[in-house]
Amino acid sequence: MSPRISIREVSKVYKSGDKTVHALERVSFDVDEGSFVSIVGPSGCGKSTLLKITSGLLPFTSGAVTIGGQPVSGPVENVGMVFPVPRAAQVEDRYGQHHAAR
Numbered sequence: 001m002s003p004r005i006s007i008r009e010v011s012k013v014y015k016s017g018d019k020t021v022h023a024l025e026r027v028s029f030d031v032d033e034g035s036f037v038s039i040v041g042p043s044g045c046g047k048s049t050l051l052k053i054t055s056g057l058l059p060f061t062s063g064a065v066t067i068g069g070q071p072v073s074g075p076v077e078n079v080g081m082v083f084p085v086p087r088a089a090q091v092e093d094r095y096g097q098h099h100a101a102r
Helices: 047-054
Strands: 005-016 019-031 062-067 090-092 098-100
Touching: 005 047, 019 047, 019 062, 047 062
Parallel strands: none
Antiparallel strands: 005 019, 005 062, 090 098
């Protein structure tokens, strides 16, 4: 059986003027149907970049991404993402709980 999600040698390079940032370099892994996967790492290591690429919201520089055997080349219809709210955009209520600013 083929994997539900397949990431093969995926790289993402950002270029701006004379600056080049390698956000991802040759990332490869598979996710089988019914699996639960966590992607963890420090700020700026490429977690969100990888998720955006997998969901088709961001093009990759090289490699291949497939979901259900179909290549990802644009936004994927049956995939959802929730983006974190930066701490600076949160307010604290009277109970010390943090919420998105409105």
